[in-house]
Amino acid sequence: MSENPNLSGPIGVFDSGFGGLTILDGIRRKMPQYDYIYLGDNARAPYGTRSFDIVYEFTLQAVQKLFSLGCPLVILGCNTASAKALRSIQQKYLPVAAPTRRVLGVIRPTAEVVGTLSRTRHIGVLATEGTIKSESYKLEIQKLYPGTTVVGQACPMWVPLVENNEFASAGADYFVRDSIEKLLAQDSLIDTIILGCTHYPLLLPKIEKYCPPHIKLVPQGRYIAESLEDYLHRHTEMDQRITRGATCQYYTTESRTKFRESAAIFLHEDVEVERITL
Ligand code: DGL
Secondary structure (H helix, E strand, O other): OOOOOOOEEEEEEEEEOHHHHHHHHHHHHOOOOEEEEEEEEEHHHHHHOOOOOHHHHHHHHHHHHHOOOOOOOEEEEEEHHHHOOOOHEEEEEEEEOOOOOOOOOOOHHHHHEEEEEEEOOOOEEEOHHHHHHHHHHHHHHHHHHOOEEEEEEOOHHHEEEHHHHOOOOOHHHHHHHHHHHHHHHHHHOOOEEEEEEOOOHHHHHHHHHOOOOOOOOOOOHOOOOHHHHHHHOOOOOHHHOEOOOEEEEEEEOOHHHHHHHHHHHHHOOOOOOEOOOO
């Protein structure tokens, strides 16, 4: 495929489902001037328990779709996709198939920030099973901040609680408390916890309830937005390729009705959405 290096278009934000809307929201608050396309692979979510190969295959299809919709830059707003697919896409796919386009993830920007927040240099990660098993946060943080201890705890029930609109229910308390206790039991010196999954900001009131007050909680939206802004300042050739119409289009692989209902919970606004296949 030969590419037009001046092709301009929106920033693509991809997630396995609705969770990436918390990332999109953070980015749009900071940089409302750009055009955006959000793509949720809701029909095949969750990705958190899927194998490396499958997450790569699905994520690549989504990136290709966002490229075909004109995006010169795609953010993998999903931690699981960032952990399992980003590296291969950056190193194997892009150089051959789309050398002028860029795909960025959410793990490195988060790792950069937590190292500056922790005083004890003991960091906890709450995330999906896939993200924890990949050890991506641990590897990335220890590369940037050698000598830091990083422990992780998978929270397999948290995404379903959010997806099923149960995140504020009394039943959610049990699962939130259980995962936090398991994380803290692994290392009593933890002073900073990464909420390493796009859905977890919706559980924040309950997470705060069960975390000791001296622990800093790090939801990602704000930091990903700061990191992207910094990236675009450093890469003016990419910045010039992003169109500035302050619009956002939404695409889902599942039902439009379900997407509209959930998007209203995540974004506090009604959105129009189109259904597509990958
Ligand atoms: N968006 C995913 C993440 O941030 C969580 C949902 C899923 O398992 O697909 O890891």
